Amino acid sequence: MKLTYSMIRDYVETNLDAEAIANQLTMTGFELEEITDAEGEPMLDINIMANRGDGASVLGLSRELLAKEPTAKPTELYSRATNRFPAPDAGSRDIWAKASVEIQTPTCSRFACRIFENLQNGPSPEWLQQRLRQIGQRPISLLVDLTNYVMFEVGQPLHAYDLDLLQGERIIVRQAQAGEKLKTLDGNIHELQPHHMVIADSEKAVGLAGVMGGEETEVSSTTTRCLLEAAHFTNTSVRKTRTELGFFTEASYRFERSVDPEGVVAALNRFTELYTEITGEKPVGGVIDVYPTKPEPIQLTLFVRRASELLGMTITVEQAELYLSKLGFKILGISPDSLEVEAPTWRIDVVREEDLVEELGRVHGYELIPEQLPIGSTPIGGPQGFDLLTDQLREATLRCGFNQVVSHSLRDLHLLDAPVLGGAGEISGLSSAELNAGTPVVQQPGRIRVRQPHSPDMAYLRNSILPSLADAQRRNNLEDIHIFEVGRVHTESGEFTQIALLSAGKFDQPGWRPTDPTTADFFTLKGSLESIAAATYLPISYKRSTTDPRFHPTRQAKVILGQTEVGVMGQIHPVIAEETNLPATTVMAELTLDGLKNEQFGTPTYHGISRNPASRRDIAILIKKDIPFNELDQAILQAGGSDLENHWLFDVYEGQGVPEGSQSLAIALQFRRMNANLNDEESNALRDKIVAALTKLGATLR
């Protein structure tokens, strides 16, 4: 809403400058967008809240300023405006012979008009043209300029029709007929539907109600008779029509936010005042006013002590009465602690006591509210339970050297999407042919798609975080990258929290010193997952898997945390690596965490530590390659018993000297006994026991 300093001064007597006025308006809720210079005068652009259409006028903003600023005084014009601009010819019935008005739809609650004859619709006087220019309106002709100006002044949109062009000299407010055409003032032709409301003459639509008039009946320089419309329409109907047909007009801006139904005739009268002042001419006597549905008055009780409690500052009954009456509330009764009030008809946002509390607060001044901290029951705050677990997992992943990324949930389909369980229970991934054919029009089974995506490549909710990680790798175009994301994924069976990791290339950054030559592979990722699991004290285990089409079939494993199978890890499938431009050595893990809600976690298990020295024995064995290491591992643990403090694999060798199909494993064994020394014979015996157990699995000592 734009208005100049002098437009405010017409309504408010004040010494405040434009900036001070803007500050006060901002603190009533009507926020200043900017002050600019318009032909040598400050022009204010004020943002109007969606539920405060009454503010979209000089009158409405003046009311706010007068309530907020104790030094401001109403002018004579303001007083006449609050009295609805009483007209001397109010009792006249002359107009009745000139035209008729009929409302046929409940979305129009009032339609009033005046008629002007013997017109000369020339240009407006310079002061009027200037004021319109200052607020960004183009001066056109006296009739059009006055409708615009009065709308800015009092907030009621007006429209001037050439009465000679209205067939039957009739106005009918009705819903459009299906397919009915209307050419609006902007020159566009619209094909209308029955949910669009129109103003019509006896033959056809002549205007889009509350939005824009029709071109055919608009006033021109040859107009000699004019019918001036002021009406009240339901805000939702106007909003729907204008958004559907792509309009933005000053009239619809106001109707959407609601306009005072009781100000309809007042606006006609204000127009008439100005018209007479400028031309010396009078209108045809009287007003046609069809007003089938008057608004129900809203009467409320305000308990001032309760209001003070809710606001956290003290307001007296006298202050409450002053503030509310300045805002146009009718005071119906006063008691030592309460007020009975009736809300003004322009305040459709006020319907209950708390709405009045807000009125008191904003006029009294929110800056007077002190800062206090709530007392009472204070629980232990912050994340609890499962949220703590995901925090721990995320932090452990950072410690493992993975960089965190955050990606969009809405995206296109991707080869790394989680495979969806097909109808027959078999798992199918997307084929690259399906993807290359563009985003499938048909809904992807098992996937969540938004009905009206912003663009085709943001149509689906991701069902895996891996595609996001692949995107991050591509964006940074790095050979060496170790990244992860924690976030939600969506499938037909619900919304899940997932952590996914992607790792490729070297861990050390290139530098001037010889660096650690380790590069990412299945086992570096496995080790990271083990560290991450250790942070939550959940045991981690793996099961060989071959079924996930995104992974190398002989280099993938299911991951089990505690008792819960949480996902899959392994090396990327070479074909997918090629098609997604990822390094073939990329390893990835995708863990869905929701199943862990039932796991006990977070408890370390303490055992005493021996003060006696440890002894170490290394063994090297030959073993068939098809014996999985964890079988040997279990055998070592079992045979070693409580004296085996630690053991680790430190070499795997195949080649010269090792039979085909076998490998040589070197394993370190560290023994220590609680509260007793182990002598050489005892250590050797422990080693021999372990070797014997391994022999049973087919191992031979080298």
Place this chain on the structure above:
Amino acid sequence: MEQVTNVKNDAIAKIHTAKTTEELRAIDLEFLGKNGSLSGLMKGIGALPNDQKPLFGAAVNSAKSEVESLLNQKTASLKTGELAKQFEAERIDITLPGRAPQYGREHVLQQTTNKIKRVLGSMGFVYQESPELERFKYNFEGLNYPPDHPAMDEQDTFYVTDDLVLRTQCTALQPRVFETTEPPFRRFTVGRTFRNEAVDRTHNHTFHQVDCFMVDKGISMAHLKGTLGVFARAMFGPEVKVRFRPDFFPFVEPGVDYAISTPKLFNGKWVELGGAGLIHPNILERYDIDTKVYSGFAFGLGVERIPMMAYGIDDLRHFFDNDFRFLSQFA
């Protein structure tokens, strides 16, 4: 006796000519070791007449301590020079680049979220998550939106079905809590929100929000202001002041926009941070919370806004683009 003096003088002469601490260690061994030529003199004491034995013993001991003291002195003086030489030989260029251990880097939004969780958690607000794909009734209906509110339009909100939307605000947690929890309670969440908006420097179709609220007896706008004050000062520094301006949101009454001002940012100008207010009584009543006994406050703000203001980041899109040139600026 003369023998003692000779050996002693021999030792002293050798000490004087020694050039390195290593030579000194050899001299130490030669004269003062278990079988050293000075210590060894004591072996001959048995052959002396009884009256000379104490005198001879005293002479040997005195010579030994004289040699030992000189040896120590000389060792100390040589050591200084030798260390100085060693240091020179071991000189490094301290301006060569350091080699950092490879830890993961937290995303700047995570860093911000951690801070938010720490501050609100320490004030007794319990963190709780809620779905991104939300029921219509929690995102709109239960938050006092009138049935035809423009925010519900398909142009503004992503619908999956008539009943499922991508939440447009984290405030959707509130009705979920009201439905299941008896007051008093303090809760907050941090999460993604979605709006069907064109993407540019200051708009994105996805962004993060904090939503924080409490319901208890006698909760007022002053408690809201106090909590926001503590929160804003924790995020932006101790000089921060909080200002309320009336604003309209369907789920609060009175509703305000809150702005902060600090000499450190934007020359102390008021900068809007988010929306807040007392939880609308229509909402509390809908979930059978007695508004005669209880009231509550709520506030929300965009997570991205915090680092944008604090660090002067000028493009909202960076937060979801995962460009390391951006992310590595926030370690």
